[in-house]
Amino acid sequence: MLAASALSVTGNILTMLAVPWFVLDTTGSAGLTGLAAFATTFPIVVSAAFGGTIVDWMGFRGASVVSDLASGLIVLAIPVLFVTTGLSYQALLLLLFVRWLAATPGETARKAMVPDLSALGRIRLERATAACDGVSRGATMVAAPLAGVLILWLGPTVLLLFDAITFLLSAALIGLGVPRVGHERGPREPGDSGGYVSDLRDGMTFLWRDRLQMSATTMIVVTNMLDTGVTQVLLALYAREATGDPRAFGLLTGALGAGAVAGAIVYGAAGERLPRRLTYGCCFLIAGVPRILVLALGAPFPVALAVTALSGFAAGAINPILGVLQFDRIPVRLRARVLSSITAAAYAGMPVGGLLAGSLTELTGLTFTLSAFACVYLLASVPPFVFRAWRELDPQQPAST
Numbered sequence: 001m002l003a004a005s006a007l008s009v010t011g012n013i014l015t016m017l018a019v020p021w022f023v024l025d026t027t028g029s030a031g032l033t034g035l036a037a038f039a040t041t042f043p044i045v046v047s048a049a050f051g052g053t054i055v056d057w058m059g060f061r062g063a064s065v066v067s068d069l070a071s072g073l074i075v076l077a078i079p080v081l082f083v084t085t086g087l088s089y090q091a092l093l094l095l096l097f098v099r100w101l102a103a104t105p106g107e108t109a110r111k112a113m114v115p116d117l118s119a120l121g122r123i124r125l126e127r128a129t130a131a132c133d134g135v136s137r138g139a140t141m142v143a144a145p146l147a148g149v150l151i152l153w154l155g156p157t158v159l160l161l162f163d164a165i166t167f168l169l170s171a172a173l174i175g176l177g178v179p180r181v182g183h184e185r186g187p188r189e190p191g192d193s194g195g196y197v198s199d200l201r202d203g204m205t206f207l208w209r210d211r212l213q214m215s216a217t218t219m220i221v222v223t224n225m226l227d228t229g230v231t232q233v234l235l236a237l238y239a240r241e242a243t244g245d246p247r248a249f250g251l252l253t254g255a256l257g258a259g260a261v262a263g264a265i266v267y268g269a270a271g272e273r274l275p276r277r278l279t280y281g282c283c284f285l286i287a288g289v290p291r292i293l294v295l296a297l298g299a300p301f302p303v304a305l306a307v308t309a310l311s312g313f314a315a316g317a318i319n320p321i322l323g324v325l326q327f328d329r330i331p332v333r334l335r336a337r338v339l340s341s342i343t344a345a346a347y348a349g350m351p352v353g354g355l356l357a358g359s360l361t362e363l364t365g366l367t368f369t370l371s372a373f374a375c376v377y378l379l380a381s382v383p384p385f386v387f388r389a390w391r392e393l394d395p396q397q398p399a400s401t
Contacts, residue, residue: 001117002131004173005110006139008068011166012103013143014150014159015075016040019096022156026082027089039096045347047104052340053200056333060109060116063336065175067106072167074099079157103167105336108343112335113178115327120179129323130268133316134261141257203337210329211389216322217342222380223288225349226373229357230292231256234373237366238295238304248301255305256291256312263316271320277393280321281384286314288377296370325393 023029023036055063078095081087111132118128150159207213231253239248263283271279291311294304330338360369384390 001110001113001174001178002135004064004068004170004178005132006135007166007170007173008103008106008110009136009139010143011071011075011163011170013140014147014163014166015099017144017147018151018156018159018163021151022078022160023089023092025156032089036093036096039093040100041347041351043097043100044104045344047101048108048340048347049344050200050340051101051105052108052203052337053196055105055109055112055336055340056199056203060113060336061174061178061180064106064109064113065171067102067104067109068167068171068174070102071099071106072164072171074102075160075167076164079160082157104343105340106170108336108340110174111323111339114323115332117178124272125324125327126271126320127268129320129327130264130271130317132323133319134264134268137257137261137264137316141254141261200337203334204341206330206334207338207341211387212392213325213329213338213342215383215387215389216325217345219284219380219383220322220342220346221349223284223377224346225353225356226288226292226377226380228350228353230353230373233354233357233361234292234295234366234370237361238370241366242298242301242304251305252308255309256315259309259312259314260316263313264320265316266313267317267320271317275394276321276324277384277390279317280393281381281390283314283317283321284384285378285381287311287318288381289374292370292374292377296367296374298367321393 019036019040023032058066074095078087078092081091114128114132115125118125121128147159150162207217235252239252242248267274288311291304291308294307299307326339326342327335357369357373360372364372384393
């Protein structure tokens with residue numbers, strides 16, 4: 001499952017980098033390139049919001065295999081049509097939209113399998129969730145520079161062929177290598193289901209009524225929005241003003257990713273012995289505020305690089321702890337649809353982050369914008385330390401006799 005996830009993430013990164021180059025090569029238009037980028041992000045929100053119920057109906061393993069097969073064949077159609085009958089821009093947008101609609105349920109299904117596979121493999125859930133997050137972050141960190149090299153060497157068309165192959169291999173690994181565990185059919189017998197709308201509402205209602213998970217989801221929505229603005233806009237502006245060298249932008253981004261991989265590995269080894277609430281709160285605080293604040297203060301680049309790596313290290317524990325929280329509290333019959341609702345919410349604010357960062361910088365300057373982002377990040381980090389619901393994150397100790 002981890003190998004399949006790594007291949008799937010690699011394929012996603014290849015597409016994210018290959019498509020802009022492909023559109024620029026074929027159209028030469030920055031506006032059309034931006035529209036193609038929208039066609040790769042908006043369907044993720046739509047599919048995450050409405051696809052989880054279908055994953056619960058199909059079963060986790062089956063949904064993962066079908067999702068990867070569909071994604072692979074759709075991506076394969078792009079270069080095949082381009083070199084044979086021709087591919088219009090409108091057809092490209094449609095294929096991209098459907099490709100991301102098909103791919104997102106597969107990611108949900110693989111995440112939903114983690115608790116059952118963890119129990120079958122006799123691996124503690126903290127270690128399993130850390131492994132999944134570490135593999136995802138590691139694949140992203142490796143695939144991005146690899147995609148850049150392959151685009152220069154082979155061109156974006158061939159890169160899309162590689163993307164299709166990664167999805168087909170992922171489907172084979174899940175279908176042939178992952179045993180049937182957990183619930184492999186829908187949460188109820190077909191005659192007992194209240195229908196798609198009813199089942200979708202059940203998942204959203206469960207999330208809405210769980211105060212701890214709603215608080216955690218709200219934190220992620222806010223900080224994902226801020227992180228998008230920082231990584232897509234503010235880091236580049238800081239690198240230009242502080243060093244005048246675009247490589248500084250890449251180093252800051254790479255330091256954050258490398259630190260997160262290391263943090264996930266360390267948490268996987270030692271996380272079961274740490275208090276969850278305090279660990280999550282401290283790591284969440286360190287992951288955001290210091291790396292933004294050090295940029296706002298105009299620190300020398302080596303200092304900014306070191307602080308960014310430290311923040312990345314703290315961020316490595318966040319997703320594994322969130323995974324444990326979700327798997328401990330979400331019933332298996334609702335697992336995929338609740339996870340999908342969380343994913344949709346997490347992605348929904350991300351397009352706003354870049355627009356907010358760019359607009360605010362134009363109006364007030366880089367230093368003020370970074371300071372404002374740091375303050376909002378600080379406020380978003382408060383709930384684990386003050387809200388009573390967060391005490392439920394720590395495992396309940398059995399009463400003494």
